Amino acid sequence: MELLLSITLFTAFGAAFVLVNMLLGALARPQVPNPEKLSVYECGEPSIGTSWV
Numbered sequence: 001m002e003l004l005l006s007i008t009l010f011t012a013f014g015a016a017f018v019l020v021n022m023l024l025g026a027l028a029r030p031q032v033p034n035p036e037k038l039s040v041y042e043c044g045e046p047s048i049g050t051s052w053v
Helices: 002-028
Strands: none
Touching: none
16 A cells, blocks of 8 residues: 555656646746747748648
């Protein structure tokens, strides 16, 4: 029973660590969209139509 508790706590803390770091990264990064960032890039070729297949 003690081993199961240890594994559960280790998994929970590991998942919480990943989620907290992803949340902090999303909050800390700059939110500056511009037309060049939002444009479709097709390996240097001009795109034809939309990016949706």
